[in-house]
Amino acid sequence: MVKRYFMVAALALVLAGCGSNVKLDPPIQGTGTDATATGQGAGQAGVGQGAGQSTVTQVQAGSGGVDSAGPAGVGRVIYFDFDSFTVKPTYQAIVDQHARFLQANRGRTVAVEGHTDERGSREYNLALGQKRAEAVRRALTLVGATDAQIEAVSFGEEKPAVAGSSEDAYAQNRRVEIRYR
């Protein structure tokens, strides 16, 4: 039983080695003092300084997105209470003016971008920010904008408006930004 277990382990080890791209010599055989394993794979000469098995190729991403003009003189940020997804009545005037602008300019589109504070899971915060963005999207469509004009997206906690871990910073980061495309 023990023997079989060991053989399985040994075989697994050998197989793991053989499948590798690393130039893996056969395990040194014998009993220590007379080990004579030599470096195999001399056909690979010239790659000594070169890329290894774990080589990674780097990619550079660009930055997308446009920021076009919307209605002049109208606020673009709506703030939310902790753990809340309700557009407060104080922001109804902002919502109304954007909705009217979109109604008058059917060719224009907006991104409604939800944000959270930094506490908790990044992915869960992404979903919370989405919930805030959806609330603003619904508010806009209720007063004249169409669904096709609005894309609700979330940045979660990734793009805080204010750095820091104070209650004040958190309050300024729990927000939805309206961005014209």
Place this chain on the structure above:
Amino acid sequence: MKFDSPRRNTPSSWQRRGLVAALAAAPFSPAFAQFRVEVSGVGLTQLPIALVPFRGEDASPQKISAIIRADLERSGQFRPVDSAGQAMDETSRPDMSVWRQRAADALAGGSATRLADGRYDVRFRLWDVVKGQDLGGQGYVVPQADLRLAAHKIADYIYEKLTGEKGIFSTRLAYVTKAGDRYTLWVADSDGENAQAALGSPEPIISPTWSPNGSQLAYVSFESRKPVIYLHDVASGRRRLLANFRGSNSAPAWSPDGRSLAVTLSRDGGSQIYLISASGGEPRRLTQSQSIDTEPTFSPDGGTIYFVSDRGGAPQIYRMSASGGAAQRVTFNGAYNVSPSVSPDGRYLAYVSRTGGYKLQVMELASGNVTAVTDTAEDENPSFAPNSRLIVYATRQGGREALMTTTVDGKIKARLAGKGGDIREPSWGPFQR
């Protein structure tokens, strides 16, 4: 191919011996302090092992024996024994009485030789000190870039020989750093070292996760000013959009067969979980709720998806069939349980709970017993090592973001090396083939 007689050393005999030899948590010696391994708790069964500096390693760019020693120590299963004043390589027949006096149960040494073509020939041999027996060795001829990998493979050999389980030291981690306004997705060794940039971006990158074959990363990038999911072949740098639907696209999780991914999409309004083929195409909706459903992760057999939902009023972890349907609640303590990760052996669920801070928890799934395994307060994003013995997670230490590993019982922790800046979003890759 010939290995030593199996009767000479079995995992169970080593484990028994370790039980006797390691009486309590031995403080690590100052020489190893740079590896930042924290040991807590008593009754640890750590096997004392001596790693003698490899002949020639001073002339090589990597200190092979130090890498092996740190690997073994971080595993929680080994305790380093001082090797000062001793010299050996794989051809030596060491004087075991010296090592018995130092209370070492195992001993390893070897050599690193630069070849004429620039590659290195790294060899080692492992000894059972108590029995005075040769436990075999191996040799690797590697380019300079893979010297650390050779050291990790030696640590894997030693770990497997002495514990009977596969080692994870030659596996890879992915993580993200933020330095100024630059975000970088890194691929690093399991100790956080040897990091190589896979993606640089002026916009956030989150949720990298390794494909089951270890060749690709799925992640969420905000480079197009909204979250979209990419699949990225790490070796070639080739990448393609997997999910760029209207709204947000996030939380990718590979099925164990690598053929599909569970993802969170808001294309139908609200964050819901969908299944999408790794080759792209039309996603199939798995959850049908008015609530947030996100952070999916597959069970190792692929039959179950664990996920987070606020359908009960607060975020909790649920599970459902991988084809969708009714969900059962899994977490019941506290009002905020997120970021589930299932161990590859299916025994444990790691997640983060808000309990006076955000703390990493480990649930034994069979019993439902939950253990808090950290004393930090901003833990995030646990990911299991492929042998289910260690968990890597992000946290905050001294005001800075840090990556840590912990044993599943929380007794051994190590802070991983990383590139400068804030460091987060670790994902532990599979066994390398």
